[in-house]
Amino acid sequence: MAIWEGYSHSGTTTGDHEKSVLGIPFTWGTEGIVTVKETIEFRIPIENARKHLPAGLGVDLGGVLRVTLASEDPLIARIKSLEHHYHAKGKTFVHGWMIRRRYSRDELDQAKLLHVWPQKSFEPAGEECGTAYDESEACDYVISRIPEWEISGYRIPESIDFCGVGAVQVTSLYLDGRRIPRNVDFTRTIAGEIVVSSRVVQVFQELGLTGAEFDPVRLVDRNHEPSQDHYQLNVVGTPVELDSVTRAGSHPFDEDAYGRCPRSHLVGLNLLSEVTVKAAKIPKNDILITRQMVGVRRGLLRPRPLLLFSPCGWRAVKKAKLKGLTVEVAHLS
Numbered sequence: 001m002a003i004w005e006g007y008s009h010s011g012t013t014t015g016d017h018e019k020s021v022l023g024i025p026f027t028w029g030t031e032g033i034v035t036v037k038e039t040i041e042f043r044i045p046i047e048n049a050r051k052h053l054p055a056g057l058g059v060d061l062g063g064v065l066r067v068t069l070a071s072e073d074p075l076i077a078r079i080k081s082l083e084h085h086y087h088a089k090g091k092t093f094v095h096g097w098m099i100r101r102r103y104s105r106d107e108l109d110q111a112k113l114l115h116v117w118p119q120k121s122f123e124p125a126g127e128e129c130g131t132a133y134d135e136s137e138a139c140d141y142v143i144s145r146i147p148e149w150e151i152s153g154y155r156i157p158e159s160i161d162f163c164g165v166g167a168v169q170v171t172s173l174y175l176d177g178r179r180i181p182r183n184v185d186f187t188r189t190i191a192g193e194i195v196v197s198s199r200v201v202q203v204f205q206e207l208g209l210t211g212a213e214f215d216p217v218r219l220v221d222r223n224h225e226p227s228q229d230h231y232q233l234n235v236v237g238t239p240v241e242l243d244s245v246t247r248a249g250s251h252p253f254d255e256d257a258y259g260r261c262p263r264s265h266l267v268g269l270n271l272l273s274e275v276t277v278k279a280a281k282i283p284k285n286d287i288l289i290t291r292q293m294v295g296v297r298r299g300l301l302r303p304r305p306l307l308l309f310s311p312c313g314w315r316a317v318k319k320a321k322l323k324g325l326t327v328e329v330a331h332l333s
């Protein structure tokens with residue numbers, strides 16, 4: 001996840017003027033342009049860290065250590081081997097992780113394509129508010145199944161992760177308007193339904209940006225009236241093909257791409273690398289989605305395509321100061 005200047009994590013900005021992030025120096029490119037800096041933040045229980053990692057590392061958050069490392073740091077290989085070792089014993093060494101990428105202003109300005117995603121998510125999801133989906137064409141490939149079990153007399157129902165790609169939203173998006181985050185222009189439900197402000201619609205219309213349709217969000221807290229402030233973003237046009245160099249899986253060390261669907265719908269549970277798409281046949285739209293998705297169908301959760309902006313679309317978003325997106329450079333192969 002990249003931090004887009006001024007739009008998230010207040011107090012941290014990225015740009016040509018900033019020489020370090022989290023105390024780690026940027027790498028300077030041959031032409032003096034700051035190049036992408038990738039860090040992985042781990043959450044590691046203190047007792048695990050004390051046993052196996054150098055003293056003084058990270059920040060104690062109260063029983064859990066926050067350790068932020070540049071992705072080329074040799075300590076990552078050590079953490080990976082510890083995780084495998086713990087995993088073999090049915091335990092986990094790392095309890096959480098987050099990959100962050102930071103780019104210079106030039107890198108973002110010169111990118112041929114940008115990968116974006118609304119940072120904030122909210123509940124209840126559309127389905128909980130009456131939005132209907134047709135599941136008849138949804139892929140039924142089962143990724144994992146945890147059978148029903150019992151704990152202290154309580155029955156825990158069976159849990160199934162499956163692909164689910166191909167479900168079609170067949171009604172307007174129904175939401176509780178009181179729960180849509182304010183002060184951002186792009187947001188999403190936990191099910192990946194993208195909601196934008198009326199300002200986004202206005203900017204797209206004024207500049208003639210292509211590839212998006214905006215459908216009314218109907219408010220369950222207001223008698224199902226269409227919202228004047230929020231719309232659902234639907235990306236239309238031919239999806240682009242994700243290149244297989246794009247990594248996805250359950251965690252940074254996952255080499256088996258957990259969550260991949262063999263019918264090539266899903267590439268994995270979480271996106272782990274920058275996005276690379278195949279350059280051939282990219283439609284000339286300002287907003288695009290990939291054909292292959294990430295995520296899983298589990299309860300309310302649904303898989304989602306990756307969202308991309310053309311340079312022109314990105315410039316428009318930036319100029320209008322539309323808030324709420326994280327952004328990364330996407331690559332063409």
Ligand SMILES: [Zn+2]
Pocket residue numbers: 139140141163164165261262263264265266
């Ligand atoms: Zn599938």
